Amino acid sequence: METKDLQNIASQVRRDIVRMVAQVSSGHPGGSLGCADFLTVLYFDCMKHNHKPFSMDGKGEDLFFLSNGHISPVWYSVLSRAGYFPVADLGTFRRLGSKLQGHPSTDKKLPGIRIASGSLGQGLSNAIGAAETKKLNSDDSFVYTLHGDGELQEGQIWEAAIYAAAKKVDKLIATIDYNGRQIDGDVEDVMSLGNIGAKFAAFGWIVYEMDGHNIDEIKETLAKAKAGAGKGKPSVIVMKTEMGKGVDFMEGTHKWHGSAPNPEQLASALSQLEETLGDY
């Protein structure tokens, strides 16, 4: 897809995100805004996937696992804009009885979701399992994941990182949302992760870096990662992002990790984000 078209989708996704969290005064806009460009490229340009009908087994399809489930607004918006469910459903986010739970789940059968996430650190293991099943099924498709950088403080991530390298899970492309922030402040202050790329490299992964707000660079890096996959090593992309990207007062702080804008703040945010595809 053309870069301009992807930018337009990402802009609408950002509008969806702030509107969704504002209407229920809860949710996680910061990380969602930061990953809008990446998830837009992944679903609209990179992955081979079908939404009608949605198949839990996803045979012959690329799969995506959102390990940091709290950025559900961006995933829900991208899924609906990609056709998995009506965009009007975004208006039910976090409301009683909604398929769009606070954190992604399968129990309400929202198309596009294959496993629950929210308690951090589990998505990489889930994705490795799915990749192993694809191998057994002679299914050559890719498995993608997204993780928060703070999430890398969970030990299970590193159990999974050891496994994927040791057992040559090589159709796996993980991405780290490297925004440097977590709930209690900067990752550097809360518990520094040191050099994330070097850590994964030491664990035996192929490491890429990219700017998570440059659509062309995202496209190119994902293409490179796909081309380099299948040779016995898992891949990880360390994606530099800005939490809150696109809304000036949400950028440069961890404050908007898990809090929603009030009506005035929402109006200010929407004035900065072009409505390209029509609001839900």
Add this chain to the structure above:
Amino acid sequence: MIEFEIFGNKDTRSGFGEGLHELGKNNSEVVALCADLIGSLKMDAFVKDFPERFFQAGISEANMIGMAAGMTIGGKIPFTGTFAAFSTGRVYDQIRQSVAYSNKNVKICASHAGLTLGEDGATHQILEDIGMMKMLPNMTVIVPCDFNQTKQATLAIAEHEGPVYLRFGRPVMPIFIKPDAEFKIGKADILIEGTDVTIVACGHLVWKSIEAAKVLEAQGVSVELINMHTIKPLDKETLLKSLAKTKCVVTAEEHMRAGGLGDSVAQVITTEFLVPQEFVAVNDSFGESGTPMELMTKYHIDSQDVVDACLKVISRK
């Protein structure tokens, strides 16, 4: 006279190993994962004959459970194997989110449960696992009583769609379930019919209850023994039918009183048919090192404890 044909002596974990191997032959979707305990879980035969469907996770139980959940996406039926302590408490959150809440078709197979793990001591002797697992929505909890039944249960859970916790153990015990017996998840077996007291037991306590029933029979007490191999969903129908006859119940299990089979039975009787109940279970205590049989005696989950509980509950009628 209470008599059971004995088909030899084996550990329940070996029943799991044989069942898993048979599944390997008959169901190409079955895969197995293990966290560095192939020998202890008796998974050797599966590993040898179906190496492409075996996944060695190393000492990384959290990753193993997460992987197993992911492997169901695409149609595999994963069986995970490690000790009960590491199959539950260590990975509760992974089971809760990735398996139970996500309703994935994962079979969590747990050996060395309870005190009868023996000499390794309390770090490994988990007595809370049934409670933890039965509290999870979507989870089926099964505690088979001997080698044959563990094998039958292993085969049965592959046919059941949804998460299952299968609990078995290490000690060599008599085999008294027929090799061709039918195993139906959620349908209890009445092993002995009687009129004075109902014993509801699971796992190794079923054999201990048979021993107890023989002692009681010699004293003129007629015992009805229910092998409640499925803790969840509990076979209320069989239980209530028996209680209508005997009007009292003893529950017997190798587990903590809190959260175990006895709790599940108590919930039924307090809400549907109130009769006196006595518990044979470990009472709010960790275990310790010792031989399995020494530990069962010391922690009051032996056949004599079942006898005492039966006499007491009858006196409370």
